Amino acid sequence: MNRLGEILGFLTEGDEYVSGDYISSRLGLTRTAVWKYVKQLRQMGYAINTLKGMGYSLKSAPDRLYPWEVERYLRTRCIGRNIEYKESTDSTNALAFRLALGGAGEGTCVIAEEQKAGKGRLQRTWFSPFGKNLYLSVILRPRLHPSLVYPVSFLSSLAVHNTLVELGLEPSLKWPNDVLVNGKKICGTLLELSTEADLVRFVVVGVGLNVNLERAEMQDDIRSKATSLHLETKIVYERARVCGMLLGNIESYYDLLKSKGPVMLARMWEEKAKIKGKYLEVTQQGEVFRGIAHGVGEDGALLLDDRGKVQRIIAGDVSF
Numbered sequence: 001m002n003r004l005g006e007i008l009g010f011l012t013e014g015d016e017y018v019s020g021d022y023i024s025s026r027l028g029l030t031r032t033a034v035w036k037y038v039k040q041l042r043q044m045g046y047a048i049n050t051l052k053g054m055g056y057s058l059k060s061a062p063d064r065l066y067p068w069e070v071e072r073y074l075r076t077r078c079i080g081r082n083i084e085y086k087e088s089t090d091s092t093n094a095l096a097f098r099l100a101l102g103g104a105g106e107g108t109c110v111i112a113e114e115q116k117a118g119k120g121r122l123q124r125t126w127f128s129p130f131g132k133n134l135y136l137s138v139i140l141r142p143r144l145h146p147s148l149v150y151p152v153s154f155l156s157s158l159a160v161h162n163t164l165v166e167l168g169l170e171p172s173l174k175w176p177n178d179v180l181v182n183g184k185k186i187c188g189t190l191l192e193l194s195t196e197a198d199l200v201r202f203v204v205v206g207v208g209l210n211v212n213l214e215r216a217e218m219q220d221d222i223r224s225k226a227t228s229l230h231l232e233t234k235i236v237y238e239r240a241r242v243c244g245m246l247l248g249n250i251e252s253y254y255d256l257l258k259s260k261g262p263v264m265l266a267r268m269w270e271e272k273a274k275i276k277g278k279y280l281e282v283t284q285q286g287e288v289f290r291g292i293a294h295g296v297g298e299d300g301a302l303l304l305d306d307r308g309k310v311q312r313i314i315a316g317d318v319s320f
């Protein structure tokens with residue numbers, strides 16, 4: 001945790017004042033340095049009162065995904081222990097990819113308040129307005145053959161699914177990597193990878209989860225198809241908490257991937273998605289496939305039985 005987070009650690013919300021002397025002696029800083037940090041925190045949106053002879057008191061914190069805010073809810077060993085926070089970026093996936101190329105370690109997480117060029121599947125864009133949702137990307141370095149890496153994308157949707165269940169919602173999963181609530185998309189995940197001949201160098205797992213987004217704030221093309229946590233429950237969520245919970249679930253499923261293997265993850269996804277035996281229509285590069293779902297292959301492909309002929313769909317859009 002950096003100095004700002006450490007100082008906030010002394011200022012728990014409430015009416016109690018903490019003296020500048022106390023903070024400076026505990027952190028080995030001068031009182032002037034403490035005062036400068038407090039000033040910086042105020043500029044970042046924290047309401048901090050000062051009372052002569054008493055010290056500082058925190059009145060309110062901004063709804064931001066600052067690393068120390070997320071860390072308050074983090075119960076992980078590795079995932080999210082190194083957070084790269086941006087108010088604005090092109091795409092958290094793109095930034096995480098650049099960091100991974102530069103050697104960033106496993107578990108490094110890029111979090112942004114907004115994305116100027118958020119990436120969706122199949123070259124689409126991901127609507128990413130400021131301060132409303134979660135846009136995050138985690139760097140993983142699983143020791144896997146590239147042909148077995150696909151189920152890592154199931155890991156992220158399973159983690160989101162679990163997080164939503166923990167928050168009291170009833171989500172469903174849609175192939176390949178959507179999470180829905182009441183039939184509307186609340187989350188999309190995007191896996192990007194870098195490979196060598198026989199080895200995955202790293203994977204970037206990107207998650208876009210609609211948290212406090214209002215219907216009026218949505219773009220016209222997604223308004224009827226998308227939802228958010230807030231729209232489903234009328235609650236305004238503390239995004240840092242949702243983020244901490246999600247990172248915890250990502251770590252749990254990543255541990256499962258490492259202990260039980262990628263096939264197990266594909267089977268878990270298949271079961272949670274209740275996909276087997278469902279009639280589906282899938283569009284892949286303009287071509288429509290219809291049939292009964294047999295499940296997903298070990299490579300993540302959707303297996304669709306079209307009158308006795310099993311089609312493997314690699315990338316497409318499912319309409320029920």
Ligand code: BTN
Pocket residue numbers: 090091092093094115117118119120121122124126134135136137177178187188189190206207208209
């Ligand atoms: C989809 O098309 O459903 C996938 C959307 C994935 C969006 C997330 S937001 C965080 C991360 N950064 C990106 O640019 N995309 C992913």
